[in-house]
Amino acid sequence: MNILIDNKSGAPIYDQIYAQIKSQIISGVLQEDEMLPSIRGLAKDLRISFITTKRAYEELEKDGFLYTLPGKGCYVAPKNVELLREEYLKEIEGHMEEIARLAVCCNLSKQDIIEMITFSLEEQE
Numbered sequence: 001m002n003i004l005i006d007n008k009s010g011a012p013i014y015d016q017i018y019a020q021i022k023s024q025i026i027s028g029v030l031q032e033d034e035m036l037p038s039i040r041g042l043a044k045d046l047r048i049s050f051i052t053t054k055r056a057y058e059e060l061e062k063d064g065f066l067y068t069l070p071g072k073g074c075y076v077a078p079k080n081v082e083l084l085r086e087e088y089l090k091e092i093e094g095h096m097e098e099i100a101r102l103a104v105c106c107n108l109s110k111q112d113i114i115e116m117i118t119f120s121l122e123e124q125e
Helices: 013-027 039-046 050-062 081-106 110-124
Strands: 066-069 073-076
Touching (some): 013 081, 050 066, 081 110
Antiparallel strands (some): 066 073
């Protein structure tokens, strides 16, 4: 597992850890039932407080991405298809808001945007 902390980002460190682990789970880099580093071990590796790492793990568990076995550690939870779909939909909506903002700046019509998306989808096939 690879976590990089950006002290200049302005985002809380626990949130950076949360986002990166979540991204690695969704992308498949971290596999179902894979053991994560211990809270203290990750904190030591990142040179941060274990409380910060604990908060990130707790948030991931609350959101269904991790599960904990007392005395054994934290593991990647089985993928919840609906949860993943919802995450992807939120990400798509964010990209679409950015597309709409940029389209206004470029004076693109709705039809122009539809054609661009259609072309992109055809490229994926």
